[in-house]
Structures are given as structure tokens and as C-alpha cells.
Amino acid sequence: xxxxxxxxxxxxxxxxxxxxxxxxxxxxxxxxxxxxxxxxxxxxxxxxxxxxxxxxxxxxxxxxxxxxxxxxxxxxxxxxxxxxxxxxxxxxxxxxxxxxxxxxxxxxxxxxxxxxxxxxxxxxxxxxxxxxxxxxxxxxxxxxxxxxxxxxxxxxxxxxxxxxxxxxxxxxxxxxxxxxxxxxxxxxxxxxxxxxxxxxxxxxxxxxxxxxxxxxxxxxxxxxxxxxxxxxxxxxxxxxxxxxxxxxxxxxxxxxxxxxxxxxxxxxxxxxxxxxxxxxxxxxxxxxxxxxxxxxxxxxxxxxxxxxxxxxxxxxxxxxxxxxxxxxxxxxxxxxxxxxxxxxxxxxxxxxxxxxxxxxxxxxxxxxxxxxxxxxxxxxxxxxxxxxxxxxxxxxxxxxxxxxxxxxxxxxxxxxxxxxxxxxxxxxxxxxxxxxxxxxxxxxxxxxxxxxxxxxxxxxxxxxxxxxxxxxxxxxxxxxxxxxxxxxxxxxxxxxxxxxxxxxxxxxxxxxxxxxxxxxxxxxxxxxxxxxxxxxxxxxxxxxxxxxxxxxxxxxxxxxxxxxxxxxxxxxxxxxxxxxxxxxxxxxxxxxxxxxxxxxxxxxxxxxxxxxxxxxxxxxxxxxxxxxxxxxxxxxxxxxxxxxxxxxxxxxxxxxx
Amino acid sequence: xxxxxxxxxxxxxxxxxxxxxxxxxxxxxxxxxxxxxxxxxxxxxxxxxxxxxxxxxxxxxxxxxxxxxxxxxxxxxxxxxxxxxxxxxxxxxxxxxxxxxxxxxxxxxxxxxxxxxxxxxxxxxxxxxxxxxxxxxxxxxxxxxxxxxxxxxxxxxxx
Numbered sequence: 037x038x039x040x041x042x043x044x045x046x047x048x049x050x051x052x053x054x055x056x057x058x059x060x061x062x063x064x065x066x067x068x069x070x071x072x073x074x075x076x077x078x079x080x081x082x083x084x085x086x087x088x089x090x091x092x093x094x095x096x097x098x099x100x101x102x103x104x105x106x107x108x109x110x111x112x113x114x115x116x117x118x119x120x121x122x123x124x125x126x127x128x129x130x131x132x133x134x135x136x137x138x139x140x141x142x143x144x145x146x147x148x149x150x151x152x153x154x155x156x157x158x159x160x161x162x163x164x165x166x167x168x169x170x171x172x173x174x175x176x177x178x179x180x181x182x183x184x185x186x187x188x189x190x191x192x193x194x195x196x197x198x199x200x201x202x203x204x205x206x207x208x209x210x211x212x213x214x215x216x217x218x219x220x221x222x223x224x225x226x227x228x229x230x231x232x233x234x235x236x237x238x239x240x241x242x243x244x245x246x247x248x249x250x251x252x253x254x255x256x257x258x259x260x261x262x263x264x265x266x267x268x269x270x271x272x273x274x275x276x277x278x279x280x281x282x283x284x285x286x287x288x289x290x291x292x293x294x295x296x297x298x299x300x301x302x303x304x305x306x307x308x309x310x311x312x313x314x315x316x317x318x319x320x321x322x323x324x325x326x327x328x329x330x331x332x333x334x335x336x337x338x339x340x341x342x343x344x345x346x347x348x349x350x351x352x353x354x355x356x357x358x359x360x361x362x363x364x365x366x367x368x369x370x371x372x373x374x375x376x377x378x379x380x381x382x383x384x385x386x387x388x389x390x391x392x393x394x395x396x397x398x399x400x401x402x403x404x405x406x407x408x409x410x411x412x413x414x415x416x417x418x419x420x421x422x423x424x425x426x427x428x429x430x431x432x433x434x435x436x437x438x439x440x441x442x443x444x445x446x447x448x449x450x451x452x453x454x455x456x457x458x459x460x461x462x463x464x465x466x467x468x469x470x471x472x473x474x475x476x477x478x479x480x481x482x483x484x485x486x487x488x489x490x491x492x493x494x495x496x497x498x499x500x501x502x503x504x505x506x507x508x509x510x511x512x513x514x515x516x517x518x519x520x521x522x523x524x525x526x527x528x529x530x531x532x533x534x535x536x537x538x539x540x541x542x543x544x545x546x547x548x549x550x551x552x553x554x555x556x557x558x559x560x561x562x563x564x565x566x567x568x569x570x571x572x573x574x575x576x577x578x579x580x581x582x583x584x585x586x587x588x589x590x591x592x593x594x595x596x597x598x599x600x601x602x603x604x605x606x607x608x609x610x611x612x613x614x615x616x617x618x619x620x621x622x623x624x625x626x627x628x629x630x631x632x633x634x635x636x637x638x639x640x641x642x643x644x645x646x647x648x649x650x651x652x653x654x655x656x657x658x659x660x661x662x663x664x665x666x667x668x669x670x671x672x673x674x675x676x677x678x679x680x681x682x683x684x685x686x687x688x689x690x691x692x693x
Numbered sequence: 694x695x696x697x698x699x700x701x702x703x704x705x706x707x708x709x710x711x712x713x714x715x716x717x718x719x720x721x722x723x724x725x726x727x728x729x730x731x732x733x734x735x736x737x738x739x740x741x742x743x744x745x746x747x748x749x750x751x752x753x754x755x756x757x758x759x760x761x762x763x764x765x766x767x768x769x770x771x772x773x774x775x776x777x778x779x780x781x782x783x784x785x786x787x788x789x790x791x792x793x794x795x796x797x798x799x800x801x802x803x804x805x806x807x808x809x810x811x812x813x814x815x816x817x818x819x820x821x822x823x824x825x826x827x828x829x830x831x832x833x834x835x836x837x838x839x840x841x842x843x844x845x846x847x848x849x850x851x852x
Contacts, residue, residue, distance in 0.1 A: 043797065046794075046809065051813075053809070055817075061820060061824060062821070064842055066830050066833055066834070067834065629773075
């Protein structure tokens with residue numbers, strides 16, 4: 037056994053599965069295990085100051101001993117395809133490091149791979165970190181307790197930045213770099229201060245030197261050379277950047293850079309002050325870095341609303357901003373530039389992510405028409421109903437054969453547009469053979485009723501789908517409707533809220549039966565046509581909660597068979613059913629591992645919820661009672677508290693029954 | 694097409710080429726040697742271990758070849774071992790480690806991963822004393838050293 041543990045590849049492989057607690061236990065096993073466990077414990081350090089403004093009285097002279105939180109970095113991808121590093125927030129970390137702790141850190145500095153610092157980590161700055169692969173610097177000054185500490189441009193600030201630069205210089209293996217709020221506020225009135233990207237430029241220069249020195253050395257192995265150099269750069273700005281700033285960043289990036297993510301407000305008016313838009317275009321055209329993916333997240337920061345931006349707001353714009361305050365509907369005229377630069381200068385563009393920027397229909401249309409055919413692999417954008425006439429068809433016409441990922445966020449789709457939604461989704465499913473990911477986030481206007489279904493699966497079944505490689509299908513919908521329900525919708529009647537009845541002559545029974553059939557055939561379509569599906573984001577079974585009891589039995593029996601349950605080991609799938617005999621048998625036929633998987637998903641809020649008859653009856657009674665109470669409340673609005681209401685409903689109970 | 698593998702104790706094993714090629718080491722050797730019939734010597738693997746390894750490769754002969762991931766993704770799960778693999782790994786510890794070493798030598802990543810996950814599962818949730826017992830390790834720390842380690846790493850234990 038000791039031979040196995042002598043081999044660090046093997047021990048790495050074993051320790052990577054252990055949690056922090058287990059790794060700490062391993063520290064104490066024996067002298068031979070101690071260094072191995074230490075290595076894994078110290079992979080990553082996050083320390084940043086999360087001062088709460090009302091916390092001025094916190095006693096920082098005796099900090100609790102455990103505050104230094106090495107964590108394993110853990111990236112996840114949200115539904116919109118954005119990778120977010122999960123630097124966790126600790127809301128009560130004290131603010132200084134004791135000498136002993138500092139010593140411990142120094143001893144283990146060479147093991148640390150990932151570091152995030154801000155102003156509060158001042159006394160860490162002389163620790164010899166030399167092996168970092170991820171580094172994040174945040175100069176967000178309003179978080180410091182003492183405002184004088186973080187005076188932009190002041191002594192402290194310069195010191196922090198100077199040492200950060202040194203750190204970057206000393207760590208040639210850096211792969212990811214995140215620089216937040218490292219530049220000063222761009223003075224809106226023009227003129228003035230140093231160029232916005234000063235610090236970033238210096239960082240880039242240092243990085244260039246890394247690249248040059250590493251390429252001059254003979255590479256140790258073939259894998260080393262492909263991995264060297266910075267992979268991802270993320271500047272986060274408090275003020276605004278202009279296209280010119282973006283150009284300078286891109287031009288000075290080391291050639292190994294593949295991802296550039298800029299969080300800032302893009303000052304659409306900045307180009308007024310530059311005399312030569314053509315120069316910008318030329319600069320973009322000269323960019324040699326063809327592998328670069330540029331993401332521009334145009335976000336507004338919620339600190340102060342003194343952006344008295346004289347944007348030309350049409351009445352629709354104004355309506356937009358009140359409804360979705362995080363969305364900036366930028367002035368169309370200036371996105372013109374961005375689009376033409378993109379199309380002209382990035383001939384090998386394969387993935388484009390517009391983030392939260394809404395591009396108007398005509399510009400998007402022009403962009404998609406000029407993009408070479410058969411090239412686009414992935415697109416993420418916001419769409420409005422007017423996109424359905426020209427933009428989406430053009431997209432599909434020109435790029436359907438190559439598209440692998442489509443992510444659309446809807447704006448302004450009113451609830452009676454569900455035909456359109458299922459229509460365009462069907463169009464996508466039937467024309468993109470290479471599609472692997474389809475995410476559609478429907479718009480939720482102020483007046484949309486969350487109980488109403490927002491996707492017609494009947495429509496989706498009309499034609500055969502060609503995308504057999506689809507892995508992710510996410511619609512964030514609350515409910516799927518059967519066709520008969522949609523006619524009810526049009527009439528303005530909501531079928532879901534009908535009181536439950538088990539009368540066999542109930543005409544609604546037919547509707548429900550039809551619905552079950554559609555759901556079952558949709559499900560079998562999913563199973564047969566999309567064998568690689570691993571992430572499915574429909575919560576369609578909420579409507580099945582209220583179907584009449586007999587139908588529920590039939591539905592549970594036909595849908596929750598052993599095969600189907602096995603295939604349902606998908607994430608993001610919520611199904612409600614009845615624990616009929618057949619279903620009980622099916623559940624019993626599952627292996628332990630499969631049952632554990634279902635259990636785990638259930639805890640996460642998605643999964644298969646199967647209720648026994650009794651539970652089901654009780655649930656229905658409960659919900660019916662709650663509904664009656666609501667009705668009474670509406671009728672007898674003089675009741676001020678629930679106490680009255682209880683008595684009243686008890687009084688009138690006999691009337692109801 | 695079959696190939697002949699020879700263990701360190703000079704025992705011959707005839708296996709299909711497809712099965713043998715689950716080991717990248719053997720695959721490369723075969724490519725270098727070409728269409729020769731000569732047996733392949735594996736001096737670091739005993740017959741008993743080789744039997745187990747071949748059993749694994751036979752069972753998994755049709756699995757798709759995994760592309761190694763470059764990104765440093767630390768969120769690894771060790772509770773997703775297949776049933777057959779779990780039963781396969783129910784051997785005494787010495788054999789378990791021999792299998793791991795052999796998988797490492799022969800470059801059979803899936804088998805190596807399964808082996809390491811199994812060991813990780815043994816370690817999980819145990820106190821240091823229990824780990825020592827599980828692996829027959831002698832505690833060579835003095836009590837003072839132990840106390841110091843405990844104090845230094847108190848912060849790590851609470852998560």
C-alpha cells in the first residue's frame with residue numbers, strides 16, 4: 037500500500053474525492069499522510085472583506101480563530117450558459133490575520149492555486165504565492181470599514197495594485213484573472229483623468245512578458261505548451277468603457293487568451309468624442325486572436341442613480357425599463373457600430389453571446405444575414421415577438437446545420453403568445469440536427485398569471501424532430517397545456533381552478549384524458565428521439581396535480597413504468613404521481629443506486645414525487661379547503677383576521693357540503 | 694485478433710486485441726510493434742492482478758473511450774460507481790492497491806478512477822484512528838505533534 041501512496045498521481049486521484057473534513061482527518065493519520073493531505077487542503081484561498089455598513093461596533097481585537105477559508109473552487113453554469121465562479125460570501129469574516137495564521141499560510145503558500153484578495157488582505161501581500169492559477173483582485177472600496185483606507189489613487193490603493201502586479205509577475209502559470217473595479221470612475225463629462233484601462237494595461241504587459249519568456253524556453257512536454265498563458269481575463273468596471281478601451285484590451289492580450297469577459301456599462305456615447313470610428317474598426321480588423329470569445333456584460337450597478345444619461349427613450353423603451361430594471365435598452369444607433377465591427381472583423385466567429393444586451397430587430401437581422409453561412413455554433417440573445425418574422429428564420433436558414441447551442445431570452449411575449457412560442461421552438465427542433473443545448477427563458481410580464489400554462493406541447497409534437505443529439509432542453513416553463521386547454525384559455529376560462537369532481541360524466545374528464553395522452557406521447561417522443569437528453573427543465577406535471585382521481589391512476593400507471601423511471605434519472609424533472617400498485621412495483625424494481633439518485637433529486641426540489649392514495653386524498657381535501665377559504669375571504673371582505681374567517685367557514689361548512 | 698500478455702511470474706494470458714487495447718500502454722506497444730505475434734511482457738503485474746485487470750477490460754470492452762478533461766474540476770463524486778464495478782472491487786485491500794498500481798502502470802484510466810474512488814470511499818467519514826485501522830497504519834506522531842496539528846487545522850474541520 038505504501039507503494040501506491042508514494043505515487044503522487046495516485047494519491048491526487050484519491051484525495052480529490054475527499055471533502056475538507058475528510059482531508060483534515062487524513063492529516064492526522066501518519067507522518068506519511070500528512071504532506072499529502074496538506075497539499076489538498078491548501079488548494080485555494082478566498083479572502084475578501086465583506087463589511088456590513090452597520091457593523092462599526094464589531095470587535096476586531098479578538099477574532100474567532102477560524103476565518104480563513106480555503107475552499108475548493110467550484111464553478112457552475114447557470115441556465116443561460118454563463119460560467120460563474122462560486123466565490124462564496126462569508127458575511128461575518130473578521131478582518132485581520134494573526135501572526136500564527138500568517139505563518140501557516142506562508143508555509144503553505146506554494147500549494148495555493150487560487151487566490152482572491154481585496155483591500156482587507158493587506159498583510160497577505162508579502163506571502164510568496166508562486167503557483168497560482170486563478171487570481172482575483174477586487175478594489176471595491178466602499179466595502180472597507182475605514183473609507184480612508186481605500187482611497188482610489190491614494191497610497192493604499194497604489195500599494196495594493198503594485199503588489200498585485202508583482203504577484204501576477206511572479207505567477208507565470210496563471211490561467212484566470214479577474215480584476216474588479218481596478219479603475220477609476222470615468223468622468224462623464226469627458227476630458228480629465230488617466231485612460232480607463234491603465235491598470236489593466238500594466239497587467240497585460242506583465243502577462244505578455246510571461247508569454248514571451250515561456251515561449252523562449254524549450255517546452256517540457258507537449259501538454260505544457262498548450263496550457264501556458266492566460267486563458268481567461270475578466271475586467272469588471274465600475275464606470276463605463278468605450279469601444280476604444282475594449283480595443284486596446286483586446287489588442288494587448290496575450291495570444292493564449294481565449295475568453296474575455298467585460299463587465300461594465302458600455303458607454304454608447306463615447307464614440308462621439310473620438311474622432312475616428314473607422315480607426316476603431318481597423319483596429320478590430322487587425323486582431324489576430326481568432327480564438328477569442330468576447331462576452332460583454334452590460335450591466336448597471338445599483339449604487340447610485342446619477343447616470344443622467346440623455347438616452348433617447350421612446351415610449352416603448354420607457355415601459356421596458358420600468359418592467360425589467362436590470363435591462364438596459366441601449367440606443368440603437370450605436371449598436372449599429374458594434375454589429376458592423378463584429379461582422380466585418382471576426383470572420384471566424386463561431387459563438388456569440390449578447391448577454392443582457394438587446395439588439396434591435398433590424399440590426400440583428402443584418403448581422404445574421406452577413407455572417408457567413410454554416411459557421412455559427414452557438415448564439416445567446418434576447419428576442420422579441422418581432423424577431424419571429426425575419427430574424428429567427430434567417431438564423432435557422434443560414435446556420436441551422438451547424439448550430440449546437442441556442443439560448444434565447446424572451447422579452448415582451450404576452451401570455452396569449454404561447455402558440456408562437458411553441459411554434460418557434462418546434463421550428464428550431466426540426467431544423468437543427470447538431471443541436472445540443474436549447475434554453476428558452478420565457479418572459480414573465482407583470483400581468484402574467486403563473487398558473488397559466490405557457491407552452492403547448494401538442495404543437496411540439498406536430499413534426500418530427502431532427503436534433504437527436506440534444507442534451508439540454510430548458511424552457512423554464514411552469515406548465516404545458518394540451519390543445520383543448522388552449523381553447524379554454526382563449527375563451528378566458530381557466531380550467532385548472534375548476535373544483536375537483538369524480539363524476540364519470542364530467543365533460544372535463546375527456547379533456548384530462550386527452551391531456552394524459554398528449555403528455556404520454558410527448559414523453560415517448562422525448563425518449564425515442566432524444567436519447568442523449570440529460571437535462572430537462574419542464575415542470576409540466578404541476579397541472580397533473582389537479583386531474584381527477586381516476587385519471588391520476590391511469591396516468592401514473594402508464595407513465596411511471598420501470599423503463600420510464602430509469603430514463604427519468606434526469607435532472608430538473610418534476611413529476612407527481614400516485615403510488616398505485618403498478619407504480620409501487622416499478623419503484624421496487626429499481627436498483628439501489630437508481631433509488632438513491634431519485635432521492636437526491638427530490639431533496640433538491642426536482643424529482644419524482646409519488647403519493648399513496650391516502651396522502652393524495654388528504655392533499656386534495658386540503659387544497660379544496662384552502663380554496664374555499666379564499667372564496668369566503670373574497671365574499672366577506674369585512675373579516676379582518678383569520679380568526680373570524682375560521683368561524684365563518686365552519687358555520688358555512690354545512691352549506692358547502 | 695488475439696494478443697498474448699505475460700505476467701511477471703511468467704504466466705501467459707490470451708486476450709482479444711480489442712480488450713487489451715483498453716490499456717493505453719499496450720495499445721501503444723502494439724502500434725509500435727505492428728503485426729507481430731510475440732507476447733507482450735508486463736514485468737510489473739503479477740498473474741493474479743492481471744487476471745482481475747483482464748476481467749475488467751473484458752466487461753468494459755465496449756465502453757466509449759473517455760477524453761481526458763483538461764479543466765481542473767474539483768467537484769468530483771465518488772458515489773457513482775456502477776454496480777458491477779463495485780462488486781468487482783470487493784477484494785482485500787492488498788489486491789485493491791495492486792489493481793490501482795496495475796491500472797496506473799497499464800494506463801487504464803477508468804479502472805484507475807474506480808479504484809481510487811473505492812479507496813476514497815473507504816476513507817470518507819472516518820476519524821484518523823479508524824482510517825489507521827482500515828489501512829493498518831501505525832501512528833508515528835508524538836502526542837505533542839498531534840496536538841499541534843489539531844490546533845493548526847481547527848478551522849478546516851468545521852466545514
